[in-house]
Amino acid sequence: MHEDRPRAPSSPAPAAQEGGKPEAxxxxxxxxxxxxxxxxxQHALTIEDxxxxxxxxxxxxxxxxxxxxxxxxxxRARVEGVIARTGFVPNAQARALALRRNFLVALVHxxxxxxxxxxxxxxxxDAMADSDYALLVHRVPGFSPAPQFAPRRTDAHAAxxxxxxxxxxTRFIARHRPAGLLALPPLSEHPGLAEACTxxxxxxxxxxxxxxxxxxAGPDRAAMAQAxxxxxxxxxxxxxxxxxxETGFGAQAREMGYxDAMADHGLDRGPSLIEPGDYxxxxxxxxxxxxxxxxxxxxxxxxxxxxxxxxVLQAAHERALAVPGxxxxxxxxxxxxxxLTAPPLSSVHLDWRAIAAEAFARIVDPDRKxxxxxDRPLDxxxxxxxxxxxSNAPLAPPAPRYRxxxxxxxxxxxxxxxxxxxxxxx
Amino acid sequence: MHEDRPRAPSSPAPAAQEGGKPEAxxxxxxxxxxxxxxxxxQHALTIEDxxxxxxxxxxxxxxxxxxxxxxxxxxRARVEGVIARTGFVPNAQARALALRRNFLVALVHxxxxxxxxxxxxxxxxDAMADSDYALLVHRVPGFSPAPQFAPRRTDAHAAxxxxxxxxxxTRFIARHRPAGLLALPPLSEHPGLAEACTxxxxxxxxxxxxxxxxxxAGPDRAAMAQAxxxxxxxxxxxxxxxxxxETGFGAQAREMGYxDAMADHGLDRGPSLIEPGDYxxxxxxxxxxxxxxxxxxxxxxxxxxxxxxxxVLQAAHERALAVPGxxxxxxxxxxxxxxLTAPPLSSVHLDWRAIAAEAFARIVDPDRKxxxxxDRPLDxxxxxxxxxxxSNAPLAPPAPRYRxxxxxxxxxxxxxxxxxxxxxxx
DNA sequence: TTGTACGCGTTATCAT
DNA sequence: ATGATAACGCGTACAA
Numbered sequence: 098m099h100e101d102r103p104r105a106p107s108s109p110a111p112a113a114q115e116g117g118k119p120e121a122x123x124x125x126x127x128x129x130x131x132x133x134x135x136x137x138x139q140h141a142l143t144i145e146d147x148x149x150x151x152x153x154x155x156x157x158x159x160x161x162x163x164x165x166x167x168x169x170x171x172x173r174a175r176v177e178g179v180i181a182r183t184g185f186v187p188n189a190q191a192r193a194l195a196l197r198r199n200f201l202v203a204l205v206h207x208x209x210x211x212x213x214x215x216x217x218x219x220x221x222x223d224a225m226a227d228s229d230y231a232l233l234v235h236r237v238p239g240f241s242p243a244p245q246f247a248p249r250r251t252d253a254h255a256a257x258x259x260x261x262x263x264x265x266x267t268r269f270i271a272r273h274r275p276a277g278l279l280a281l282p283p284l285s286e287h288p289g290l291a292e293a294c295t296x297x298x299x300x301x302x303x304x305x306x307x308x309x310x311x312x313x314a315g316p317d318r319a320a321m322a323q324a325x326x327x328x329x330x331x332x333x334x335x336x337x338x339x340x341x342x343e344t345g346f347g348a349q350a351r352e353m354g355y356x357d358a359m360a361d362h363g364l365d366r367g368p369s370l371i372e373p374g375d376y377x378x379x380x381x382x383x384x385x386x387x388x389x390x391x392x393x394x395x396x397x398x399x400x401x402x403x404x405x406x407x408x409v410l411q412a413a414h415e416r417a418l419a420v421p422g423x424x425x426x427x428x429x430x431x432x433x434x435x436x437l438t439a440p441p442l443s444s445v446h447l448d449w450r451a452i453a454a455e456a457f458a459r460i461v462d463p464d465r466k467x468x469x470x471x472d473r474p475l476d477x478x479x480x481x482x483x484x485x486x487x488s489n490a491p492l493a494p495p496a497p498r499y500r501x502x503x504x505x506x507x508x509x510x511x512x513x514x515x516x517x518x519x520x521x522x523x
Numbered sequence: 524m525h526e527d528r529p530r531a532p533s534s535p536a537p538a539a540q541e542g543g544k545p546e547a548x549x550x551x552x553x554x555x556x557x558x559x560x561x562x563x564x565q566h567a568l569t570i571e572d573x574x575x576x577x578x579x580x581x582x583x584x585x586x587x588x589x590x591x592x593x594x595x596x597x598x599r600a601r602v603e604g605v606i607a608r609t610g611f612v613p614n615a616q617a618r619a620l621a622l623r624r625n626f627l628v629a630l631v632h633x634x635x636x637x638x639x640x641x642x643x644x645x646x647x648x649d650a651m652a653d654s655d656y657a658l659l660v661h662r663v664p665g666f667s668p669a670p671q672f673a674p675r676r677t678d679a680h681a682a683x684x685x686x687x688x689x690x691x692x693t694r695f696i697a698r699h700r701p702a703g704l705l706a707l708p709p710l711s712e713h714p715g716l717a718e719a720c721t722x723x724x725x726x727x728x729x730x731x732x733x734x735x736x737x738x739x740a741g742p743d744r745a746a747m748a749q750a751x752x753x754x755x756x757x758x759x760x761x762x763x764x765x766x767x768x769e770t771g772f773g774a775q776a777r778e779m780g781y782x783d784a785m786a787d788h789g790l791d792r793g794p795s796l797i798e799p800g801d802y803x804x805x806x807x808x809x810x811x812x813x814x815x816x817x818x819x820x821x822x823x824x825x826x827x828x829x830x831x832x833x834x835v836l837q838a839a840h841e842r843a844l845a846v847p848g849x850x851x852x853x854x855x856x857x858x859x860x861x862x863l864t865a866p867p868l869s870s871v872h873l874d875w876r877a878i879a880a881e882a883f884a885r886i887v888d889p890d891r892k893x894x895x896x897x898d899r900p901l902d903x904x905x906x907x908x909x910x911x912x913x914s915n916a917p918l919a920p921p922a923p924r925y926r927x928x929x930x931x932x933x934x935x936x937x938x939x940x941x942x943x944x945x946x947x948x949x
Numbered sequence: 950t951t952g953t954a955c956g957c958g959t960t961a962t963c964a965t
Numbered sequence: 966a967t968g969a970t971a972a973c974g975c976g977t978a979c980a981a
Contacts, residue, residue, distance in 0.1 A: 141697065141724070143958055154968045159960060167966060186697035190625065191958030193616040194973045200699075201659075208648075211641060211859060219634070222662045231699050233627075234660045236648045271567065271612035273626075273657050298567065378863055407863045414865045433637060434863050437804055437833045439840040569974055580952045585976060593950060617974035620957045 142185045151179045162187055189229065193274070202460055203233040203275035203299075205266065207284045210376055212403055212432030213449050214281055217304060220450030221279070224457040230276070235269055237262050237284065263293045270297040277460030279304060279453070282347055285312055302456040304449075306347040313456055315447040317347060320481035321354030321399070322361075324427055324445050327483055328397045329362050332492030333425065337370045337395035339384040339405045348376075351401045351429065370395065374405045381408020389416055389424075396425065396492050403428035403435050403444055410438055410488065421490035431484050441486035448480060568611045577605045588613055615655065619700070628886055629659040629701035629725075631692065633710045636802055638829055638858030639875050640707055643730060646876030647705070650883040656702070661695055663688050663710065689719045696723040703886030705730060705879070708773055711738055728882040730875075732773040739882055741873040743773060746907035747780030747825070748787075750853055750871050753909055754823045755788050758918030759851065763796045763821035765810040765831045774802075777827045777855065796821065800831045807834020815842055815850075822851065822918055829854035829861050829870055836864055836914065847916035857910050867912035874906060 144162070148155040153176060160168045161176040168176075179185075193199040204221060206214050221232055238261050262284070270278065277300045280290055285303035291311070294301030306314035328336050338355045341348025352371070359366035372387050374380035381400055385408055388395055400406035406428030410420060418424050420440055428435055431446035570588070574581040579602060586594045587602040594602075605611075619625040630647060632640050647658055664687050688710070696704065703726045706716055711729035717737070720727030732740035754762050764781045767774025778797070785792035798813050800806035807826055811834055814821055826832035832854030836846060844850050846866055854861055857872035 141700075141958095144960095145958080155958090156960080156968060157966090160967090163960080169966060172966080184693075184697075186694050188620075188697075188958050189699045190616045190619040191973090192960075194614075194620055194975095195958080195960040197973070199616065204660075208645070215637060215641075218660065222634075222660070226662075229698065231695070232660045234630075234644065234648070234658045236652075267610075268612050269657070271610075272615045272655065274567075274614065274616065404863065407865070411865045411867070434860055437830065437860050437864060439833070439837045439865050441837070567974095570976095571974080581975075582952060582977085583950090586951090589976080595950065598950080614974055617957090618976075620959090621974080621976040623957070 141188070142183055144185075144187065147176065147179055147183065147185050150183065151176045189231070199274045199276050200229050200231060201233045201273060201275040202230055202457060203235050203269070203273070203278045204281070205235045205237060205278060205284060206281040207238065207262075208236050210282065210402075210404075212434060213304075213430055215433060216430070216449035217279070217281060217453040220453030221457055223450065224454040228461070230457075230461070233273060233275055235266075237266050237269075262287060263289050266290075267293055267297055270294065270299055275299055277302060277456075279456050279460075281305070283342075283345055286346055300460055302459060304452060304456065306350045308346045312347075313452050314347065314350070315449070315452060316481055317350040317447070318354035318357065320445050320447060321351045321401075321429070322358035323354075323481070324399055324429075324483060325355055325358030326362070328399070328425065328427070328489070329358075329364070331425070331490070333397040334364060334492075335370070335393055335395045335397070336364065337372070337388045337391070337398045339372050339374045339381055339388070339398065339400040339409060341373070341401040341405075342375050343373060348401055355399065374401070374408075376402050376404060378404045378408040378411070381405030382411050383408070385409035385412025386415070389413065389418065394424075396423075397427070397489070398424065399427050399429070401429050403430050403432045403442060406442055406444070406488075407434065407438050410440075410442065420488050425489035425492075427483070427489050435484070436486060438488070440488050443483065443485045443487070443489040446482050446484045567614070568609055570611075570613065573602065573605055573609065573611050576609065577602045615657070625700045625702050626655050626657065627659045627699060627701040628656055628883060629661050629695070629699070629704045630707065631661045631663060631704060631710060632707040633664065633688075634662050636708065636828075636830075638860060639730075639856055641859060642856070642875035643705070643707060643879040646879030647883055649876065650880040654887070656883075656887070659699060659701055661692075663692050663695075688713060689715050692716075693719055693723055696720065696725055701725055703728060703882075705882050705886075707731070709768075709771055712772055726886055728885060730878060730882065732776045734772045738773075739878050740773065740776070741875070741878060742907055743776040743873070744780035744783070746871050746873060747777045747827075747855070748784035749780075749907070750825055750855075750909060751781055751784030752788070754825070754851065754853070754915070755784075755790070757851070757915070759823040760790060760918075761796070761819055761821045761823070762790065763798070763814045763817075763824045765798050765800045765807055765814070765824065765826040765835060767799070767827040768801050769799060774827055781825065800827070800834075802828050802830060804830045804834040804837070807831030808837050809834070811835035811838025812841070815839065815844065820850075822849075823853070823915070824850065825853050825855070827855050829856050829858045829868060832868055832870070832914075833860065833864050836866075836868065846914050851915035853909070853915050861910070862912060864914070866914050869909065869911045869913070869915045872908050872910045 144155050144158050147158045151158065153172065157168065157172060158176055158180075161173050161180075189200045193201075202221065202225065204214075204218060218232070218234070225232060278294050280287070280301065280303045282305035284290070285305050286307055288308075290303065291301050291309075303312040304314075305312050306317055325336060336359070338352065340352045340355075343349065355371075356366055369391060370388070372384035374384045381404060384400075384405065385398065388398055388409075389412055398406075398409050400409055406426055409426050413420050413424050413426065420426055426442065428442045428444035429447075430449070431444040435442040435444040570581050570584050573584045577584065579598065583594065583598060584602055584606075587599050587606070615626045619627075628647065628651065630640075630644060644658070644660070651658060704720050706713070706727065706729045708731035710716070711731050712733050714734075716729065717727050717735075729738040730740075731738050732743055751762060762785070764778065766778045766781075769775065781797075782792055795817060796814070798810035800810050807830060810826075810831065811824065814824055814835075815838055824832075824835050826835055832852055835852050839846050839850050839852065846852055852868065854868045854870035855873075856875070857870040861868040861870045
């Protein structure tokens with residue numbers, strides 16, 4: 098940074114003088130002599146130190162570290178003993194440089210839709226917990242599917258000004274060279290993303306349904322269809338949907354699931370029962386207001402994510418509608434916020450953590466890294482289930498005449514979180 | 524990884540043959556010949572390529588990259604032109620190795636209290652957006668202050684089994700060598716954290732108030748006191764508090780702010796008005812239930828974070844208490860979830876993003892990196908304000924019969940989000 | 950002001 | 966099965 102300047106006042110002393118770190122300086126032989134085995138707080142240990150302490154070459158230590166199958170057991174035990182005693186940890190940067198393969202996984206999002214971001218991040222951290230990998234979190238400006246950044250509507254398929262998202266992302270990749278990249282929706286739906294990553298030499302995993310069908314998606318369509326069926330089984334007939342942005346492919350899958358099930362049950366699925374949102378709470382509130390004004394009011398509203406469902410709850414609150422007494426509300430994704438609403442939100446749980454774990458596995462495992470196998474649907478891995486909290490209930494048996502005051506007959510007291518018939522899609 | 528094994532089927536071809544990347548192989552001179560200037564999709568460009576393309580030495584390119592002040596303008600222009608044309612980006616790992624200083628900032632948390640984690644993470648990403656740095660997110664097992672992990676209560680000052688948190692963290696640091704480490708509460712209150720980081724050679728910034736007063740804290744105490752004063756000005760007299768875990772120093776600061784203000788206003792601050800929580804929604808719900816059973820019911824409840832405030836909202840919902848009509852609820856931290864509750868939660872906004880930005884600045888800026896200057900209170904940087912959403916209101920004008928007082932003449936109605944007198948603590 | 954030789958910590962090649 | 970040597974990409978000391 099400040100090379101060639103008169104004098105940098107930061108580091109008090111040159112690193113070479115800091116500790117007693119032995120280096121092959123002029124007379125390497127003199128260094129085989131007494132050296133404190135556990136050199137704490139001084140300069141970091143290197144593989145060379147371990148080699149010297151073990152009386153072997155650096156390459157042998159390297160082999161031990163990399164679990165090479167050719168080292169003899171005796172040698173392995175000796176080296177591992179020294180490593181354990183000294184607490185040596187190999188330097189990830191140096192390994193990355195030599196291997197041309199970094200021990201970083203990048204999670205890339207656009208700063209919105211935090212709900213599933215948390216789930217995926219947690220799942221990744223779980224998966225990486227005992228590995229050598231670390232998690233890089235990166236944010237890019239965000240692109241069209243989100244309405245507030247879409248000044249003018251263009252063809253949904255058109256690449257929306259690739260420079261603002263792809264160019265910075267490419268620079269990020271080139272700079273830090275992560276082993277793999279995980280893109281979160283809606284970024285994962287960016288048309289040029291996969292190719293940009295491939296060109297930059299990192300394997301790209303996209304989370305969520307994508308238009309090319311290669312995203313790491315959960316069974317969105319089936320899950321939403323099942324949610325409708327559950328409501329129907331609970332006596333609901335007039336079931337509305339707050340859909341996602343029509344530019345989003347994942348949102349489309351969920352909407353299709355709704356349409357599937359409504360058709361299967363022979364229910365009215367007129368357009369008025371579907372209000373589009375943009376995954377934000379505000380849009381859910383707006384949609385909820387509209388839906389609750391419908392002439393025969395829906396007795397249940399499904400939302401394509403939890404934030405919009407929270408907005409629907411708010412709309413119900415505004416109209417003094419009892420939830421779940423007079424209105425059932427069900428969200429989607431089962432994000433942490435679902436248990437923070439009042440009442441706690443029932444939600445369709447998709448196992449984003451498992452999907453994240455699978456993504457990590459594909460990045461790390463050379464076999465799965467093969468282009469033909471990576472970044473494709475994951476239906477086999479992730480199930481779904483309805484997590485019932487308190488925002489849904491069976492339709493009250495006594496059909497309401499005009500304003501029959503037979504208030505919700507004390508819904509059956511059950512456990513706060515009930516998980517009815519788990520449907521593992523496999 | 525798979526060295527010495529018979530044959531690794533992963534990489535189809537040795538890297539050396541992949542592209543036309545010129546290397547000083549046997550006859551370096553032959554390579555000065557025609558080379559496509561923009562070599563896309565092939566092997567990554569190095570500083571050497573840029574040097575050759577610009578007709579200068581690698582060191583000159585390095586100087587340009589590092590904004591050294593000794594390069595001539597002509598030379599700088601030439602090199603920068605080539606860099607821009609080729610889209611070259613320096614390899615962070617190689618720089619880290621040479622500089623012995625990594626371009627990573629680690630954000631470390633224990634997996635809970637996601638609210639402020641998001642804010643801090645966003646603030647960091649903002650601050651790092653145009654820098655060479657990247658954000659590493661790491662999770663450690665979590666330690667005592669959180670009740671569910673505290674099997675038996677010991678002295679709050681005692682180090683709670685350092686091995687489970689410090690040892691893995693030390694390994695993480697040794698492995699990835701971040702330039703700096705940001706610890707989130709409650710991890711930031713871990714007694715041995717700062718020393719462990721210092722020993723490992725990374726600068727450690729702790730977010731939130733710490734017992735030694737060196738954490739990067741906001742004006743928690745003053746902000747909470749002000750929150751009480753705002754409620755008093757709105758006519759409230761019976762104001763309850765859902766406090767944080769008494770082992771947490773940050774939570775203590777907030778509770779003290781409450782006590783300060785209650786005393787200043789000469790109000791009852793008996794222990795029954797304070798219910799302890801653990802920052803979880805469930806604890807807020809439990810505390811809310813208790814507080815709402817009090818004989819003269821509190822007209823306002825403050826919570827030490829937003830999640831607990833959400834629990835209080837739920838408790839009010841259970842008792843069919845109108846919020847804010849019959850009960851005002853105010854949260855703390857102003858996290859994203861505040862606008863997802865019903866009604867949206869008024870909350871005391873602490874500028875965690877600014878605090879995160881300051882933390883990053885201290886990590887990057889060599890001047891601030893000096894031990895005597897780093898990791899100390901930040902009152903001067905962060906202000907606070909009350910973000911009014913919809914969960915608080917003036918006490919209903921029809922005053923109680925006995926205590927007829929001319930208090931609080933219906934504060935002026937304002938916009939949904941009002942930021943009353945900003946108090947910059949400086 | 951610019952270039953040369955070497956070090957950073959680790960792994961791969963090729964010998965033994 | 967193990968070891969010497971040369972990369973990996975970039976920065977620095979020192980020379981020019």
